[in-house]
Amino acid sequence: xxxxxxxxxxxxxxxxxxxxxxxxxxxxxxxxxxxxxxxxxxxxxxxxxxxxxxxxxxxxxxxxxxxxxxxxxxxxxxxxxxxxxxxxxxx
Amino acid sequence: xxxxxxxxxxxxxxxxxxxxxxxxxxxxxxxxxxxxxxxxxxxxxxxxxxxxxxxxxxxxxxxxxxxxxxxxxxxxxxxxxxxxxxxxxxxxxxxxxxxxxxxxxxxxxxxxxxxxxxxxxxxxxxxxxxxxxxxxxxxxxxxxxxxxxxxxxxxxxxxxxxxxxxxxxxxxxxxxxxxxxxxxxxxxxxxxxxxxxxxxxxxxxxxxxxxxxxxxxxxxxxxxxxxxxxxxxxxxxxxxxxxxxxxxxxxxxxxxxxxxxxxxxxxxxxxxxxxxxxxxxxxxxxxxxxxxxxxxxxxxxxxxx
Numbered sequence: 001x002x003x004x005x006x007x008x009x010x011x012x013x014x015x016x017x018x019x020x021x022x023x024x025x026x027x028x029x030x031x032x033x034x035x036x037x038x039x040x041x042x043x044x045x046x047x048x049x050x051x052x053x054x055x056x057x058x059x060x061x062x063x064x065x066x067x068x069x070x071x072x073x074x075x076x077x078x079x080x081x082x083x084x085x086x087x088x089x090x091x
Numbered sequence: 092x093x094x095x096x097x098x099x100x101x102x103x104x105x106x107x108x109x110x111x112x113x114x115x116x117x118x119x120x121x122x123x124x125x126x127x128x129x130x131x132x133x134x135x136x137x138x139x140x141x142x143x144x145x146x147x148x149x150x151x152x153x154x155x156x157x158x159x160x161x162x163x164x165x166x167x168x169x170x171x172x173x174x175x176x177x178x179x180x181x182x183x184x185x186x187x188x189x190x191x192x193x194x195x196x197x198x199x200x201x202x203x204x205x206x207x208x209x210x211x212x213x214x215x216x217x218x219x220x221x222x223x224x225x226x227x228x229x230x231x232x233x234x235x236x237x238x239x240x241x242x243x244x245x246x247x248x249x250x251x252x253x254x255x256x257x258x259x260x261x262x263x264x265x266x267x268x269x270x271x272x273x274x275x276x277x278x279x280x281x282x283x284x285x286x287x288x289x290x291x292x293x294x295x296x297x298x299x300x301x302x303x304x305x306x307x308x309x310x311x312x313x314x315x316x317x318x319x320x321x322x323x324x325x326x327x328x329x330x331x332x333x334x335x336x337x338x339x340x341x342x343x344x345x346x347x348x349x350x351x352x353x354x355x356x357x358x359x360x361x362x363x364x365x366x367x368x369x370x371x372x373x374x375x376x377x378x379x380x381x382x383x384x385x386x387x388x389x390x391x392x393x394x395x396x
Contacts, residue, residue: 007238008261009330017242045330055128056101056328058236083330084101084130086237086254086261 002073004034007082013045014038023077027059028069030079045083058082093125095298098135098147101128103257103324103331104339104346105148105170105284106309112327115308120301131208133157139164145292146302150212151282151358152365155380159371163290165379168303168386169350170310172357172396173274173343174283175213177204178259179251180244185271193224195271200228205240205249209233210370212361216278217253219364241265253277256342260335274343280357280396286348296385303389307348314346314395350383351394 005018014034024030031053035043046057052069059066060080061073073079095116099107107126110116116124127144129135132153138144140162148170157164179198186195206213214233221229232249234240240252241262251271252258262268274281286306292299313320321336340346355377365371 007242008264009335012264013330041330054329058238060236082236082238083328084236084238085103085328085331085335086240086258 001075002030003078004030005078005080007080008086009083010042010045010081013042023073023075026069026073027061027066027071027079028053030073031069034081046081056084058084092123094122095146095302096125096127096144097302098127098129098138098144098149100132100135100148100284101130102148102255102284103328103336104174104255104313106306106313106346107148108324108327109309109312109320110305112323115305116302119305120298122298122301136162136164139287139289142289144289146286146288146299148284149287150284151380152210152212152215152361152370154285154287155358155362155365155375156210156370158375158379159365159373164287165290165382166285166287166350166358167299167382168286168306168348168389169282169354169394169396170285170306170346170348171283171343172280172345172347172354173278174255175216175253175277175281176256176259176270176274176342177217177251177253177272177277178262178268179271181267181269183251183271185269186273186276192220192272192276193226196221196224196226196229198271199251200226202250203230203232203248204251204253205232205234205243206253207233207237207240208235210368212281212283213253213255215361215364215368216281220277244268255283255339257335257339259342260338264335270342278357280351280353282354282358283343285350285358293382299385300389303348303386307389310346310348310395313340314344317341317344345396347390347395348386349390349394349396350381350386351396354394354396355381355383 136157317340321333
């Protein structure tokens with residue numbers, strides 16, 4: 001199992017701050033799973049028209065930024081997912 | 092092959108999202124534009140040094156740090172001032188209630204204030220203010236991402252937060268917070284962001300002027316019709332509703348493309364602090380950081396900050 005935390009706008013869209021779910025092999029597969037679970041609004045927020053993860057969506061695995069959609073997920077990992085709308089990193 | 096490569100940050104009140112969403116540059120000038128998103132100011136200055144971008148939206152402290160290191164970039168336009176706010180849960184009193192910045196800060200003695208990463212403009216401003224006011228015993232805790240601050244406030248990990256206007260909008264959707272120190276009292280006229288170019292772009296003056304013309308138009312739209320501007324931004328960032336963007340615009344509505352004397356003076360006031368913190372080695376002067384001739388052509392009227 002893994003833990004997925006949603007921050008700010010994504011938390012509003014999914015209606016919960018944290019969930020536990022079955023481990024998926026990588027970020028791309030986890031995102032697909034979450035799109036199925038949370039529906040169109042979530043899908044539109046995180047995927048573009050071609051189904052690719054939008055550039056600005058951020059994923060942290062155990063506090064470290066996931067480099068790309070193929071980044072592996074291990075059992076017990078905590079993934080934080082968010083859109084950087086609260087100011088990101090203070091430019 | 093693009094005519095212009097623009098670097099931008101995920102900061103929703105920069106005009107980048109408006110220009111990009113509306114295809115303004117392409118439509119007005121026929122230029123082929125590539126937009127490249129960078130996670131941080133330092134990541135963007137690296138791209139400048141590697142000739143990957145020609146122009147960018149960036150905070151002035153990282154730009155000055157890069158200039159100090161010999162990166163051939165220069166600021167040619169403003170964008171926004173006073174983009175740093177301080178917020179706390181509503182049981183803390185505001186500046187309006189206490190009437191004195193020191194008294195507001197003293198409420199956090201023995202407590203923690205959260206802010207984005209070390210060296211960010213927000214971090215520099217709050218550390219400087221605590222020192223200037225002689226307030227002891229406050230821990231400043233840095234977070235790599237501002238998005239963690241609302242949650243940290245919610246679970247009591249921090250007692251106040253300092254960050255962008257978007258931060259209070261995001262936080263107030265989760266918890267009961269209010270502004271305890273408004274932007275103009277934290278650091279008057281502090282440069283929230285500016286438009287920076289690679290020196291080589293000076294060879295194509297018309298491109299700089301065209302960019303600044305559209306940037307000015309977008310600043311005017313934010314000031315005069317924030318609702319319309321917010322809709323353009325939310326078209327570009329899916330999942331973000333226009334009310335969120337509009338609320339962010341209204342926290343510190345000081346949007347303008349000009350490089351006002353106050354903007355320049357306030358920027359240069361960061362120089363000794365950046366040097367003291369060890370981020371830069373020399374005392375930079377106005378001519379090393381700013382080239383005002385382009386924006387003076389585009390924005391000859393008085394600034395709107």
